[in-house]
Each structure stands twice: as C-alpha cells, then as structure tokens.
Amino acid sequence: MEKIIVRGGHRLSGTVEIEGAKNAVLPILAAAILPKKGRTVLTNVPILSDVYTMNNVIRFLNVEVGMDEKNKAIELDATGKLSYEAPFKYVSQMRASIVVLGPLLARLKHAKVAMPGGCAIGSRPIDLHLKGMEALGAKIEQHDGYIEATTTGLVGANIYLDFPSVGATQNIMMAATLAKGVTVIENVAREPEIVDLANVLNKMGANVKGAGTETIRIVGVEELHGVEHAIIQDRIEAGTFMVAAALTKGNVLIKDAIAEHNIPLISKLEEMGVLVQEEEKGIRVIGPKELKPIAIKTLPYPGFPTDMQPQVSVLQLVAHGTSLLTETVFENRFMHLEELRRMNADFKIEGNTVIIYGSAKLNGAQVAATDLRAAAALILAGLVARNITQVTQLKYLDRGYYKFHEKLASLGAEIKRIDDVVEKQDYRLMQHSRK
Ligand SMILES: CC(=O)N[C@H]1[C@@H](OP(=O)(O)OP(=O)(O)OC[C@H]2O[C@@H](n3ccc(=O)[nH]c3=O)[C@H](O)[C@@H]2O)O[C@H](CO)[C@@H](O)[C@@H]1O
Ligand SMILES: C=C(OP(=O)(O)O)C(=O)O
Secondary structure (H helix, E strand, O other): OOEEEEEOOOOOEEEEEOOEOHHHHHHHHHHOOOOOEOEEEEEOOOOOHHHHHHHHHHHHOOOEEEEEOOOOEEEEEOOOOOOOEEOHHHHOOOHHHHHHHHHHHHHHOEEEEEOOOOEOOEOOOOHHHHHHHHHOOOEEEEEOOEEEEEOOOOEOOEEEOOOOOHHHHHHHHHHHOOOEOEEEEEOOOOOHHHHHHHHHHHHOOOEEEOEOEOEEEEEOOOOOEOOEEEOOEOHHHHHHHHHHHHHOOOEEEEEOOOHHHHHHHHHHHHHOOOEEEEEOOEEEEEOOOOOOOOEEEEOOOOOEOHHHHHHHHHHHHHOOOOEEEEOOOOOOOOHHHHHHHOOOOOEEEEOOEEEEOOOOOOEOOEEEOOOHHHHHHHHHHHHHOEOEEEEEOHHHHHHHOOOHHHHHHHOOOEEEEEOHHHHHHHHHHHHHHHO
C-alpha cells in the first residue's frame, strides 16, 4: 500500500509552482468533443489521474487524444465519426465525466452516459443538468444505470438553475453553443473555471456572453473549430499551499497564483493573522506565531470554496480559540475531521456546522484519506503534528495534486511517499534521522 509519511515541525519556506486547474481542464476536455473541424491543443494541463480518466472517456467516444506529459499539453481531434456512449467503467471513476452529456448531445443529437452517482462528500444529483437539456429540447430517458438523451435538434431556451451548479452550468453552456437561437441561463455558477470554459468555447467560434456573472447568454452557431488554449492556474492547489505556509509559520511564495480567484480565502487567512502579500511573481504567505479563530461558511463562488474547507479546518484546529465551520454546498464533507480525531482533533459536529475547539496539539497517527481534499488536509495536519503521520488512500490525492509531497519537501517539509517494498527501510531512516 502506498502512503505518505510526514514528520511535523518544519517551517515551510521558498517558492512553489502551481499547475493548471483540474476543474478547468476536465470540462474543457469535454468541450473538445464539439469542434467538427481542426485540432484542439491544450497547454498548462495538470498531470493528474482525473485528466487520464477524462482522456479515456473521450477516447472511448472516438476523440483522438495525444497526451504530452513532458510539456503538460494535450492534442485532441474530434473530427472523425464519434460514438455517443460514455460507459459506466469510466464515468464511475469520476463524476465530472457527466459533462460530456451536453457536448455529445449538441454534436450528435444523441448521448448515452452512465449515471455518475454520489461520492464520499455527499449525494450529488444531476437533476439540474437534465432539466437544462430538456429545456433545450432533449428527450431524457433513464434505464439500466444510464441516461439516454436524444433530440431532433436543440433549440435555445430560458433556463433558471435552482442552485448555481458548476457542472450543470458547464453542461448546459456547452449544449447551447450549437442549439438553434438564443439560450439564457440564470443563476449560473460564476467560478473562474466557468469563465475559462466560456473563453475556450468563444475561441472555438461560439457566442457565449456573461460568464462570471449570474446570467449567461448564448447565441447558437452552426459549428465550432479546434483551438489552442492554456488552462488557468489551479486556485485550490494555490490555496492549499497558502494554508501550508500559514500553518507552519512559514514564508512561501506561490508563483503566478491569482489573488482575485482566492479573495474569500485570503480574507479569512488575514482574519487569522496571516500576512498575505501580492507580489510581482505571485502571492507570498507568511504565517503568524499564533493563529486566531474564525468562522467560515462555504458558498458557491465568489463565496468561500467548499474545496478549501478541509484544508482550512486544519488551521482552525490549531488556532487559539473556538472556530465555526459551516458547509452549505455538500451534505457530508466532514469525514476528514473524523480522521483528524485520531490525531487529537477536538470538535463537535452539529448538523452542517462544526464547532472546532482549537489549540490542538496534534499527534502523528495513521490516517486514511476519504476524498481528494481530505487527503490534502491530513497531510497538512501532519506538517504540524508531533512525530510521524502516515496517510493512506493516495488515489484520492492523485486526482487533484501533482507531486504534492515533492513540492512540500522542496519547501522544507520532512515528507516521503513510499510503497510497501521500501516502507520498512524508509520508515526506519526517518525514525533514525530524528535521533
Ligand atoms: C470537476 C469540478 O469542477 N468539480 C467541482 C464542481 O463539482 P460539481 O459540478 O459536481 O458541483 P455542483 O456545483 O454541481 O454541486 C454543488 C451542489 O449542488 C448540488 N446539485 C448539483 C447538480 C444538480 O443537478 N443538482 C444538485 O442538487 C450538489 O449535490 C451539490 O450539493 O463544483 C463543486 C462545488 O464548487 C466543487 O466542489 C467541485 O470540485
Ligand atoms: C470535489 C472535488 O472534485 P470532484 O467534483 O471532481 O469530485 C474537488 O476538487 O475537491
């Protein structure tokens, strides 16, 4: 079994580089289904297991996909005859695969996509995606664990989303690019990743306006063409390193991080006493001697991101005083805290709020990640825990972080990633280095 072993107590310092955003590249790979002409070349692509999974999904649909890991680029060609079915085998590995529904429907008038199901952070229905497709004129049937959508031709419509779902906004936006007439989607998600997708679609020849605001207006076009595009920086990876710096009383420059994408996080870090400076080369984060407690409530963008909630909960655990953490986006995103209890965390869950008692003297323990950001949170806790923390279930970490332990090690953390074969030897080495 692979695990990350970390010995706490080291201040992080130096410069760290951030990858392209997972949550931007995944829908953009789905968008590469749309162009009937030309190749699409994506750069600044993060090398993550989710990206390989999405590549497999669209390869199965007969899109040609060439991944160039060295240059962090992907070349895509969807000009051949495409297939309309995204099977369970791939969709079950990653919920985000549901965003192929809209592009397939737009391009082929037919899509059959396995139901993605929920995950460890809660039930994750897709009713808003389907409502949008139906409004555009698709007939939806659900059978044998699949959603089958057919249309004689999508037609623009006015759509109001009951909740600003990121995936539903992306799916409807992509479907509407090739629909006849005008589509207006209200109460849409406003995340930077939505804006990145809209930029790609517009480069492809679509007419999408308003991305980043509450209303998106799309005028359908006849066809789209391939483009070149560099994926935006990952604000959640950047945020995770900001937390690492704050937690370890460190001084870290997060290179090329975009402050505007992380305003709620930065403002909460400042409230805790962390110094956050925008510099020419990125964002510098300097941790204080003592963190102050804070109240946090997750919300759709531009509110505090749910994808930073587990990491920030570790700051709250060690802050001096009682903090509150309210999760409003997902119904079950506190599982990392139960693992952190093994490390001496003290908190009480009341509905969707956690009372975090703070001033924790975290102790190293063996803990297991339950999802992607839980994995990051447990490793962060290990950075400030006494003795050794061992984190397993790294498949979750690899979904969203590239060389996480190497980046932390380059900043001064005592951290290793090992498998069973070298485990005993490396573990002994770490024990030894302590003496
Ligand atoms: C690949 C990707 O970009 N993933 C992000 C995306 O996920 P994802 O697109 O799945 O998240 P959504 O914004 O759709 O989901 C947010 C909430 O809306 C609910 N909902 C969603 C769709 C729907 O049809 N019906 C419904 O009720 C979900 O159950 C959840 O409670 O946004 C989330 C919220 O910022 C992030 O945590 C994920 O990292
Ligand atoms: C929840 C996340 O991703 P996904 O929607 O892909 O599960 C995440 O990135 O934290």
